[in-house]
Amino acid sequence: MSRPRSTPASPITTPPSTATAPVADAAAVQDFIAAGEILGSACFGCGPDVPHGLHIQRTGRDGTTAFAEFTVIPEHQGAPGLAHGGLLATAMDEILGTSAWLLGRRYVTGRLETDYLAPVPVGSLVHLRSWCKGVDGRKAYLEAEGRLGGPDGRVAVRAAALFIEVPLEHFTAKGTP
Numbered sequence: 001m002s003r004p005r006s007t008p009a010s011p012i013t014t015p016p017s018t019a020t021a022p023v024a025d026a027a028a029v030q031d032f033i034a035a036g037e038i039l040g041s042a043c044f045g046c047g048p049d050v051p052h053g054l055h056i057q058r059t060g061r062d063g064t065t066a067f068a069e070f071t072v073i074p075e076h077q078g079a080p081g082l083a084h085g086g087l088l089a090t091a092m093d094e095i096l097g098t099s100a101w102l103l104g105r106r107y108v109t110g111r112l113e114t115d116y117l118a119p120v121p122v123g124s125l126v127h128l129r130s131w132c133k134g135v136d137g138r139k140a141y142l143e144a145e146g147r148l149g150g151p152d153g154r155v156a157v158r159a160a161a162l163f164i165e166v167p168l169e170h171f172t173a174k175g176t177p
């Protein structure tokens with residue numbers, strides 16, 4: 001059996017040669033500090049009012065790299081005693097979105113690729129980190145990981161993603177459900 005690739009990124013989530021290095025936006029950095037007030041409390045990833053949400057806590061940033069953590073509770077279980085894989089993908093999406101936020105524009109997830117490298121037991125504290133590898137027009141190329149046993153512990157889940165910049169109307173326009 002072949003070893004896991006050193007990066008989770010496929011060609012779609014690998015920045016092209018025309019991509020530029022990400023730059024943290026000063027205003028977004030300020031927003032990051034007050035993120036709870038901006039996002040409200042209903043986000044499944046970070047909202048404090050969602051009973052069985054992930055309750056992800058953002059713990060810091062460095063440039064466009066974002067750090068956060070959350071605890072896997074029994075309601076997050078998939079296979080017996082272990083976190084549901086889709087839920088871990090949600091955690092990846094949240095921390096990726098946080099890194100994209102630091103670019104200072106509005107992005108949504110276009111593509112999310114996830115590798116599961118080790119089981120995540122219920123009760124685990126998962127340390128999340130995401131960083132942007134490059135920006136090319138409306139496209140931002142990001143990676144993320146979730147570690148167990150501490151911020152430098154072993155990687156249990158990792159992801160690569162393509163985020164697409166959208167106008168504000170993307171969130172305010174009412175479509176047909």
Ligand SMILES: CCCCCCCCCCCC(=O)SCCNC(=O)CCNC(=O)[C@H](O)C(C)(C)COP(=O)(O)OP(=O)(O)OC[C@H]1O[C@@H](n2cnc3c(N)ncnc32)[C@H](O)[C@@H]1OP(=O)(O)O
Binds near residue numbers: 031045097108164166
């Ligand atoms: C501190 C606070 C923290 C804040 C923290 C916040 C955390 C929350 C994070 C959660 C983030 C989410 O879950 S967001 C929710 C999940 N995502 C969504 O709902 C998105 C649904 N999809 C869409 O709305 C649409 O498909 C868009 C906006 C992604 C793209 O539509 P569009 O605007 O018409 O643009 P379009 O021309 O199609 O695409 C633009 C370019 O991107 C490429 N492209 C688009 N999608 C893909 C794709 N899946 N795979 C490959 N390539 C793609 C196209 O080929 C094109 O390339 P080229 O031809 O130009 O080369």
